[in-house]
Amino acid sequence: MIEFDGEQARVEHTQPGGGKADHPWWPPLGEGLRPRQPVVVIAGGFGSGKSELALNLCMGLQAGGERVRLVDLDIVKPFFRSRQARGFLAAAGIGLVAPEGELFHSDLPIVLPEIRSLLRQPDGVVVIDVGGDTAGSRVLSSLGDAFVSGGYELLVVLNTSRPFTRDVRGLVEMVRGIAAAGGLVPTGLVANTHLLGETRLELVLEGLGAVRETGALLGIPVRMLACSEKLARRLQPQAVGCPVLELRRVLREERLGGEWPLADGED
């Protein structure tokens, strides 16, 4: 439904110096952000920013010369999924694994058979974007046997502006729920507190604090902080204490215009 054509993306993202690239120019991922395993599963609550994070990781990896595949495993809702950036991904040369034809638009519990073989033999990096909340993560349990022990990262994305993850209690419940539903142990947390265009630096840092506390309680490291490029420039590295992923909005919904979404991090 929300189609992104590569054409539009090419116009918006130009090479430093102004030259147009064949596909969107993207900065390669910094060392601390690079996946430690060939399979990276991105889980989290609805609205935590999983799909944006998955798309940004893919773009950063591809820019660094990796062979990348994005698996859209969101089978719980038919709106606002990473597969809607298929034109954008294709322009960048990133393979998308999602149902085709009219099933592309469905929210049916479809797990494509090639996902299993990708998990067993990744051949590059495989980023998996699963659906929101415990309901969305449940699909992982059906693939449990295909995950190679120790061969994956499970990152749980957390946004403290969402109703049920406003505090540490809610965050802990979310991480535990996702782990239980998916049958996989989370390897890292991603602090991604945001209010779309109304995100302020204080909010990002407040969210990071709560995610840190959650990680300490659960014994899971904070793998990275994600925020818009604009806000990231204002962060004090020593205050953050983990790698920072500078997000570029891919899943914009330009047609809703005006107030939504504004440029990220407009203070």
Add this chain to the structure above:
Amino acid sequence: MGCIMIFSGSEAAAKPRKLLMKGAEAIGEAAIRAGAKAYFCYPITPQTEVAEYLARRMPEVGGVFLQGESELAVANMLFGAAATGARVFTSTSSPGFSLMAEAMSYIAGAELPVVFINVMRCGPGLGGVLAAQSDYWQATRNSGHGDYRCPVLAPSSVQEAAELTLAAFELADRYRNPVIVLADGMIGQMMEPVMLEGLAAGEPVEKPWATQGCGGREPVVVKSLYLDPQVLERMNRRLAEKYAKMQTDEVQVELYNVRERHDLVVVAYGTMARICKTAIDRLGKEGLQVGLVRPITLFPFPVDAVHSAARHSAAGVVTVELSQGQMIDDVNLALGELGRSAFFGRSGGMVPTPDEVTRVFRDLVKRGAA
């Protein structure tokens, strides 16, 4: 992960601040703040998140959450629960709303305040799961049989979805009538920052008709069966007066860039109105004056606002919808002697881009000038 945890307060949760919410979640939370005591539902995309949200929240506030075996059951549960005077509601999407039509007529006939949320998907039939505005006729005329009407409120943002849900409960109590919140799938599914603080129920309305136990008074009966034709006609006349009062007192409309003179006037609601605003802003930079009349209440329809804006428009009026043309009937009625509205619409879950709408408006202005 199996340790005992001690949490140090939840100041962050208590502090009033904006949250990032889906339209469906904001509707659920607004209903709780309106004092809804019971929510009956049957899941259907694209609004199941209302149910998901309330499955968790209703028990927290001592309310009832009940998933029925079908929409038919749900609508009849609403009848029974509303008869006690409690604030009750449901949410569904187009095919589910059709299934509720019979009970809705009974609810209107028994003059019970019930809020129905319809997050529209594309039809007809099972259609698809994507956003549409093709239940306009069904909502604004009446979905069931008999002489009845319901106020229909159409939000165009997540914040407004919350505010209109609250308003729907107030209207329902004030008029003893079902009220519909008609959102489209985009409003139900998209997330936006929302401020919920300050959303609270108004003064409680006396409900002497409610079946709460006689306690010494005469029994009351909640029903829609009147076999005596004279009695039923009196009842229908009284209902008609109620609907006429809604048409005088309850019209809500947003005017965007509406001035003395226009190159073109647009009528659109919900998600479609937002896309039109983007197009209007772009055309404004080209020096074209395009005004938007956005009905917030679809019934009562803002007849005067449409007529008044259309009086000085070089290229007339265009109605824009996510359907093949339903609201255009009301726009044409409102235009009266001014002529007929042009139409642009997409359906089947297709949502036009601002570019597409901008081109349509520009062409209409050109044709009007010629």
